[in-house]
Amino acid sequence: MTKIITISREFGSGGRQIGHQLAERLGIPFYDKDLIKMAAEDIEIEEHIFEMYDEAFMEKEEVEYTPFSHTYEVPMSDQIFVAQSRVIHRLAEHGPCVIVGRCADMVLKDEQCLNLFFYASFKKRVQRLLELEQLSQDHVKEMERRVREIDRKRKDYYQYYTGNEWGKPQNYHLCLDSQKAGMDACLDAAIAYMAHLN
């Protein structure tokens, strides 16, 4: 039975791409960056501000305080999380789809979902990204830093908004190494598992 599928993924694992293929194979919509646009329209702010906060909550020093204001100002990152969550709920009401990132697994924790987590060895992820961006081995160190930084942001974001540990198997139905057996292996495994979900 086709479900709402939420995808969490280490940076460079190809989880987003597998999610896209999964949506295609099942003939259901795929939502990733589109969520940003929809949520931005909802709260009427500019998309580029939204993108800045997407899947990254701001450290305290980056939040603008308004100590002399008499109204409590909700930090922009929290406003954006709430707006995205509303969009995620709305999409889920429309039926099966694939949603990548943005804590969708926890936002939809009361819905019937299939929650997947994709990972791969650090080295393989770095190499995959270099190939994708057509960069030489001279850029390995720089790419390693980027992978570490984005993973850390996703981890902090997930922890901050859900209180749960990102990438802990118990939060997901299935966790899959996307590089050891290839992406088709992950697709087939996820579809085989999902066939048994009520």
Next chain:
Amino acid sequence: MTKIITISREFGSGGRQIGHQLAERLGIPFYDKDLIKMAAEDIEIEEHIFEMYDEAFMEKEEVEYTPFSHTYEVPMSDQIFVAQSRVIHRLAEHGPCVIVGRCADMVLKDEQCLNLFFYASFKKRVQRLLELEQLSQDHVKEMERRVREIDRKRKDYYQYYTGNEWGKPQNYHLCLDSQKAGMDACLDAAIAYMAHLN
């Protein structure tokens, strides 16, 4: 292509049972407690001593020191680990099989294996074990303690002998929740994934 399949599992998740069914479905041997017997025969010690140390390494205070001996005495738990590892290597040489626990994933890290980790929510595991042992809900607290204790032992044992973190997705090809979609879902997912392994 059928491989050597290693199974790690939280206590009560049913991972052992899934491993058994997987071996049956693939028509390959299944090794669990049998490893104990084979390794015990290898180093000529009694099976009941072996069982005491199986998947549990002894804390320092439990190791018998021989400070005045001129020979260094290898702790029994280490002797047993080495003997079991030898048996695991021997079995792997004979071709595809399913091996449950005993750090087989790390013992065979240079072989072509499919490494699986099975888990389920704490509550579901406790309930499953109560049902299996035909115990009433009066035994919940006692069973919860047992589940925590055995998980901790497996975690410590794995950490001690491999230096890796037990249940961390990156150590396995696939991590599967065994209770959310049932055991057949896990079987089908593992077989679908394995079909793509070289």
